[in-house]
Amino acid sequence: DVKVTQSSRYLVKRTGEKVFLECVQDMDHENMFWYRQDPGLGLRLIYFSYDVKMKEKGDIPEGYSVSREKKERFSLILESASTNQTSMYLCASSPRLRVETQYFGPGTRLLVL
Amino acid sequence: AQSVTQLGSHVSVSEGALVLLRCNYSSSVPPYLFWYVQYPNQGLQLLLKYTTGATLVKGINGFEAEFKKSETSFHLTKPSAHMSDAAEYFCAVSDRAGGYQKVTFGTGTKLQVIP
Numbered sequence: 001d002v003k004v005t006q007s008s009r010y011l012v013k014r015t016g017e018k019v020f021l022e023c024v025q026d027m028d029h030e031n032m033f034w035y036r037q038d039p040g041l042g043l044r045l046i047y048f049s050y051d052v053k054m055k056e057k058g059d060i061p062e063g064y065s066v067s068r069e070k071k072e073r074f075s076l077i078l079e080s081a082s083t084n085q086t087s088m089y090l091c092a093s094s095p096r097l098r099v100e101t102q103y104f105g106p107g108t109r110l111l112v113l
Numbered sequence: 114a115q116s117v118t119q120l121g122s123h124v125s126v127s128e129g130a131l132v133l134l135r136c137n138y139s140s141s142v143p144p145y146l147f148w149y150v151q152y153p154n155q156g157l158q159l160l161l162k163y164t165t166g167a168t169l170v171k172g173i174n175g176f177e178a179e180f181k182k183s184e185t186s187f188h189l190t191k192p193s194a195h196m197s198d199a200a201e202y203f204c205a206v207s208d209r210a211g212g213y214q215k216v217t218f219g220t221g222t223k224l225q226v227i228p
Contacts, residue, residue: 004156035218040122042203042220043157090156102216104156 003027004105006091012111019078021108023091029103030096032074034058034066037088037107049074050096081112115140117204119219127227132176132191134222136204139185145207146187147216148178152200160202163187174198199226 007022025032031050035043035058045058047066055066063085067075074093078085088109092102120135138144145164149157161172168180174197178189187204204219 040220043218045215092156101159101162102157104158106154106156 004091004093004103006089006105006108008108009106010109010111012113013078013081014113015082017078017081017112019081019110019112021076021078021089021091021110023074023076023093023105024072025074025091025093025103026072027093027095027103028071029093030071031094032068033092033094033102034064034074034076035090035092036060037090043090046076081110083112086110086112115144115206115208115215115217117206117217117219119202119204119222121222122220123223123225125225125227126194128196129193132189132194132198132224134189134202134204134224136178136187136189136219137185138187138204138206140206140208142208146178146180147205147207148172148176148187148189149203149205149218150200151203151221157203160189194224194226196226196228199224 004025013019033048034046037043044060046064049055049068065077088107090107091105094102116139118137147162148160150160151157161170163170163180171177176191201221201223203221205216207216
């Protein structure tokens with residue numbers, strides 16, 4: 001069974017902290033994505049990666065960075081968390097030539113105080 | 114640039130009634146179109162997709178959607194709502210951007226099913 005896992009379901013951090021969100025997929029997919037989901041705004045793409053050590057900015061990359069050292073793992077980093085980064089973060093993966101068929105993790109709900 | 118508009122952030126239907134969730138898209142090239150569903154406290158899962166060929170596509174759990182190019186629409190329907198259909202539904206569009214296919218999601222429609 002296809003699986004995308006995220007390291008935490010809920011996370012509470014303080015303003016200015018460095019935050020790591022981890023995502024692991026077991027489907028040998030080349031493409032991985034990070035989205036944030038906010039009420040009334042839907043899903044917005046932060047970053048995506050189409051191969052190990054490769055990354056591309058999405059629509060809202062400011063304040064975020066990513067790391068993909070291994071094919072199965074894609075990390076989202078908030079260098080200095082701010083309250084406006086309080087959100088639900090969703091990770092997804094897809095096969096190389098089928099970006100449209102994305103498999104999502106359960107999400108991490110991050111609260112920045 | 115591609116975009117999708119979902120009409121109605123909240124839709125309520127009675128159990129057994131028709132479900133109709135509206136989606137209009139904008140794309141400069143022939144689009145791929147999708148519907149995803151998100152159940153409470155879960156990630157999104159693909160409900161159905163249109164790429165090419167038959168314009169009426171069937172998905173899981175009895176849902177279907179019709180691609181209408183003349184109306185730039187891809188509305189989601191189900192003849193008879195079940196309580197288990199209560200969820201948030203996202204329409205999405207994909208075309209090629211910067212050499213990589215990008216998926217753009219709508220803002221979502223929450224479906225409430227009333228017993």
